[in-house]
Amino acid sequence: MKDKPPMYVAKQADVEALGFSFTPEALQPGRALEKIGRLRKKMRSLMVMLETCTKCGNCAKQCHSFLGTEDYYNFPAARAELFRRIYKRYFTLSGKIFGRFAGAEDFNEETLGKWLTYYYQCNECRRCARFCPFGIDTAEITIIARHILSELGIIPKFLYSSAVNMAKTGNNMGIPKAAVIDSAEFMEDEMREETGVDIRIPVDKPNSDVLYIPSSADFFTNVDTMLGAAKMFYVLGTNWTIPSSVLEAANFGFLFDFNVMKEHNRRLKVAAAELGASLVVQGECGHGWRAAKMYTNALNGPVPFRLLHIHEFCDENLAKLPLKKLTMRAALHDPCNYARTGGIIEQPRRILRVCVTELVEMTPNREDTFCCGGGSGILMDEMLDIRMKLGKKKAEQIKAVGDIDYLVIPCSICKAQIPAVLKHYGLDNKFEMGGLMDIVGKSLDIKKT
């Protein structure tokens, strides 16, 4: 690859050890074209999108990636062109005959370099799709392009690492079962100290009705999210457990490889069957919810369990929860994957209105929300500069909300990205931040039950 990509890329020996094949550089363009040729027959939606753009430019005004980085190729239509020009060159008559005059381009090493650089600067947030007059979803093009790169053995180190850990331990952080149990016990001690009550976090409990899938980050940094969920289940008397075999709501496979995605999803099905659960509840993870909700049926379906997000579960049971209002002015950030790909919009608001004295909306919000800039796994340390630019629109939104006590950021990636973004733009240390279940946990009146 000619130009250095902005992220560390996994080495050939490493990707091969994970079961990927590594295509020699000279053969990469040919292999990629073969893949596109096969996809052409299977994915009509992609082909429609590749053939439909009129270059109206509406997406440019709406994409946080372009607005933040001011890099031409981050303008959604231009990002899509990186794929479209190749498609035209090899798969359309005008492209084959007229080449560059028909907006077509040869597929070479430089193309692959651009794909790696720019398809990993798209957060797959679908905001462009919302404002495109034709509904062209650049995220779909990004998803496919990344999967093609992975098939060639070109995978960012950050995503590769999570896949390695997932295969080894069933979660992206690489937490082995003994550590899961140790951490669960520690959290139980914390809750006992705080409430005087014995609230459990059951691990691998058989014959459980509900299987709760937290983000593994809830077992490392975002502990209050886990505590909030445990307290809620306790108060409701739910027969629940967490599975050590898949202690991970986040499906990073969705972000770069179909097979890794399918395998993660399969673990959910197996765990639910083994532990007897008829309801699987996903924790606070944006793209993990998107992958589970939208893809489970196609990947490993049909499944015998009901699938809910923890906010849906909480919302359904809201009337039964003894919640005391916390005196605070809280602003809600709508994670892109909840608002535009997951149908989690009004539930957090209903929950917050019961838990806090003042709920503040950002502008825009709901389906028009701006992604935090970390979406689709763009959390690499080596891409920090770019990530801060991707988070610029979000920072502006948060600043515009004025003085608040708490910022609700109910997705693991947002919890990792937004604090860094706020620090970069000088907006940190002004308020607390955390998940929605964190607030529920603090608001629950445990001693009453």
Added chain:
Amino acid sequence: MDYVTVNGAQIEVDEDGFIVNPDLWSEAIVQVFGKLEGVEDLTEKHWKIINYLRDYYKQFGIAPMIRKLCKETGFTLKEIYELFPSGPAKGACKLAGLPKPTGCV
């Protein structure tokens, strides 16, 4: 691959500067990593955290929950950031020879 020189020996580190083979960790490495991380003078407080991380990692094969690290060592998160500017995950874990915590952190 990158290398750092520790007492004349070449120790392999990854792109993020974390030790590739945790078995090669030594107290001398802490000094070298410390300089790279802007931790010039290692005090008893630094070592308390590093030793706790190493013990936990040896027992459980992963870094401890940050809240547990704080509770067991008696430091607040703020104090840990003052001791290790890059924080518990990216700073303290590096000096302690643990692999870099990955995922949504």
